[in-house]
Amino acid sequence: MKNITLWAILLLLFSCSEEKKKENAQPNIVFIFADDLTYSAINALGNKEIQTPNIDRLVNAGTTFSHAYNMGAWNGAVCLASRAMIISGRSVWNADKFRQEWLLGRGLDQTWGKLMENAGYNTYMTGKWHVDAKAEDVFQNVVHVRPGMPKDAWKNDEMIENFKSIAGTDTSPGKFMPVGYNRPISEADSSWSAADTKYGGYWEGGKHWSEVLKDDALGFVANTKKSDKPFFMYLAFNAPHDPRQAPQAYLDKYPMENISVPKSFLPEYPFKDGIGNGPDLRDEALAPFPRTEYAIKKHIQEYYAIITHLDDQIGAILDSLEESGQMQNTYIIFTADHGLAMGRHGLLGKQTQFDHSIRAPFVIMGPNVPKGKIISSDIYLQDAMATSLELAGIQKPGYIYFHSLMDLLEGKRDKSAYNGIYGGYVDLQRMIRKEGFKLIVYPKLDRVLLYDMENDPEEINDLSDEPSYQAKVDGLFQDLLELQQQLNDTLNISHLRKKNDL
Known part of the structure; x- marks a missing residue:
């Protein structure tokens, strides 16, 4: 009887110990990263034209x-800079300098993947990389490293050579452009089919790249059950x-008559050339100038279709x-x-300081994370790195500029950790967003713009x-100058202050 009681006590202690071990174990972290996904392209967040049931699952849970x-x-x-920041933890101009270390094989121990690995994580990466460091030097397990974008399709070899010789100098319809650019010219334009696999692109290799990534992820998840180590997945x-290619069934979900034109639609943005968004910018060359409502609807249709296809892979x-x-x-x-x-605004790409181009969806789901909650405090999407470090119990190194979001999640803070959100695009645009207003500066055009983000x-x-609003312009301009200094931004915009008598 005594032996039975002793064994019962030992079994109870062992069970409690194992339960305590599970409670204290580092959590697994799965980072899912889309490319070119704007904040307004999710059904659960207000866009009822698009179908995103699995991203909606994340939002609701x-x-x-x-x-x-x-x-x-x-x-x-822009994706290159965004990824360099999230992998290194540095702010934009510091990340630009630091990435030179990667080219020399240095600084790899300061990357996101290595920080997680050194804390005991089994790290995994698949998909788009577009970072100067080698993926294999940052993550332990790497498969299917993809470039910045799938290859464009060309009509013939002669066109390729012609385009290489004068790329960026002539983007008029039909000249020296890959298939799928400068279209649709009209409703009769059939020069491109987003579902036709003959154009390669996402179908290079035989299976759509989003489906390949999904398969990669499923394989890794299955293997994690054999290990006691926590895992960090970078998908x-x-x-x-x-x-924007997707199977025809996904395009069929979006009849043209059900697609609306954006409220801020313009045939042509008046400042496009002076801010680097003219027809020589690849993103903007996808559709003809001036924009037509039909062309924009066609591009939105294809955008929605590939997002819904992506959503299905996330669901799996x-x-x-x-x-x-x-x-x-x-x-x-x-x-x-x-x-x-x-x-x-008559634009297609992500090279501006408007919210549609710089603002992305951001959702966290996990243990004790409030369900269905929306937090409106301004953050940087690169805060994902610092957040994961806190979740993993890793002390954030001093070189990381960005902040963990856990205090916002846990209600310990209700305001942004940043004294304004900063934005910069090459030497052509600067921006500050603060207290419900946004100031955009176009240095080479001597232009300053102000928007009331709450009402507009x-x-x-x-x-x-x-x-x-002159006092608001003046105050935000001064705040922007201070952020420039803090972030090692050397672009001189002070002449705009004098010119506009700010």
Whole structure:
């Protein structure tokens, strides 16, 4: 009898010990990263034209940060800068300098993947990389490393050579452009089919890249059940970046008559050339100038289709995590590297300081994360890195500029950790968003724009010349100058202050 009692006590102690071990275990972290996904392209967050049932699952089961921003870029490939920031933890201009270390094989121990690995995590990466460091030097397990975008399709070899020789000098319809650019010219234009696999792109290799990434993720999740180590997954989809290709069934979900033109639609943005958004910018060359409502609707149709296709792959990943029995100790962070204009202000790309281009969806789901909550405090999407470090019990190194979001999630703070959100695009644009207003500066055009983001979220009405708003312009301009100094931004915009008598 005594022996039975002793064994019962030992079994109880062992069970409690194992339960305590599970409670204290580092959580798994799954980072799902889309490309070119704007904040307004999710059904659960207000866009009833698009079907995103699985991203909606994340929104409904987690907390959404409705105002997440990318800080900027040093070239037209905005995704490159966004990813360099999130992997290194540095702010935009410091990340530009630090990435030179990667080219020399240095600084790798300061990357997101290595910080997690050194804390005991089994790290995994698949999908779009577009970072100067080698993916294999940052993550332990790497498969299917993809470039910045799928390859464009060309009509013939002669066109390729012609385009290479004068790229960026002539983007008139039909000249020296890949298939799928400068279209549709009219409703009769059939030069491109987003569902035709003959154009390669996402179908290079035989299976759509989003589906390949999903398969990769499912394979890794299945293997995690064999290990006691926590895992960190970096799942970087190329979708919905162009060429926006999806199976025909997804295009069929979006009849043209059901697609609306954005409220801020313009045939042509008047400042496009002076801010680097003219026809020589690849993103803007996708559709002809001036924009037509039909052309924008066609591009939106293809955008929605590839997003819904992406959404299905995300759903399969969520299902696999649930079926593995590990969801109760797993945090999922979902965001994108920036937004996309898709016709707003007469633009298509992400190389502006309007919200449609710099603002991305951002959702966290996991243990004790409030369900269905929306937090409107301004954050940077690169806060995902610092957040994951806190979740993993890793002390944030001093070189990381960005902040963990856990204090906002837990209600310990209700205001942004930043004294204004900063934005910069090469030497052509600067921006500050603060206290419900946004100031945009176009240095080479001697232009300053002001928007009331609370009452004019589509950024249609410029208030910069209104006498009653001059104090607001002056205050934000001074705040922007201070942020420039803090972030090592050397672009001189002070002449605008004098010119506009700010």
